[in-house]
Amino acid sequence: MAVKSSEADGTDYSGEMRFAAHSGYLITGYSFSASFAGTLDAAVPPGGLAGAGTASNRGSVSLFASGADNWSRNGNRQVKLLKGNDAFVFSAGNIMLAQMSMSLNGSMTVFATPASWTTPDGVVHRQDSLAGLTLLNPTLTVYTSAVPEPETYAMLALGLAVIGLTRRRRQGRAAQA
Template identity: 80%
Template sequence: MNLLKLQMSAVALAFASASAAAAPTVIEATAFTFSNPDSTVADVLVSDADGATTIRFSDFASSMAVKSSDADGNAYSGDLNFAVRSGYHITGYSFSATFAGTLDAAVAPGGQAGTASNRGSVSLLASAPSGWSTGGNRQASQLNGNDAFVFSAANLSLRESMSMSLNGSMTVFAMPASWTTPDGVVHSQDSWAGLALLNPTLTVYTSAVPEPETYAMLALGLAVIGLTRRTRRLQEGTAQA
């Protein structure tokens, strides 16, 4: 009986952990609410001040990393949403990341050399209900080192919402080197290939939108200034006469 209870508790704990892992990311920023319903690793709010909100896509980074002495691959697809708060609008964004590749093909002493290859891609499409859309695409192939890139847009005025479709894929392939020594023994040495996406980060730029009352007060202030100047001129003219 105790064993059955223990097994049921373990199953319940595993189910609870899986449910928690699948919980979407929701970030309440000053100017908008960010949600990533597809995340399994929580995205992180890095900063939110002076009209710039920076979010690190931890879930994307964890998915976009593969390394193998054989063949491996992974893919990511996320639909992100930015619900703009009343009184604000989105004026631009900047998405940055770095491909980091590793190629280590084993060398055979007189036999068949090993091979190593990698390939990856990242695409981003941003859109709004008004019909506006923009995006970017970056690919890496046979990369042994780093390749940084940026997707950005400016001069926007999105007052309701902005959606982003973020997609990526990684594949690597490695084949060992092999050779036969004079005594007839076959030897091999592994090759390695890897590809990762480092620090995928999005900064969204926002600005406050003046309320109608603010425009009314501004117009009233300008009218008062104009009336004051006109009255002063009339008084100066009367005094000179």
């Protein structure tokens, strides 16, 4: 978003997301990454004349994630007067949740005023200033992992029991020989 002259604009964004893992899976982590890209170009009159323009920007992104047993994580990134890029990542790992909720909120405001000056011959001049702020490449990844079903554990226990019985029989036969 770019704003020229004396216009100003502020924009707020928000979203609520809920995730539920398929049966046999758990949510084990998440990662949200993005970059702010800011532009500031305040116009300046030539030759040091008075009447310079202004340019400003500010923005924020916050993410709140929550799940069972009062588990929660917060992430917040704010920028102000950004000229260039500012990359950030919010993440959490080593969690085991069947369901998770996320709230993602963002706001951006840019403001610019033109430079205005009068030359010695009485001519009034005006040059626009520029302010911009963008959120680039927002990417949300939710990590999941398979959780063995109870039948899998039962089969594992049965297999270990068969191996143990086979080993015991072989040791008994070896001792008789």
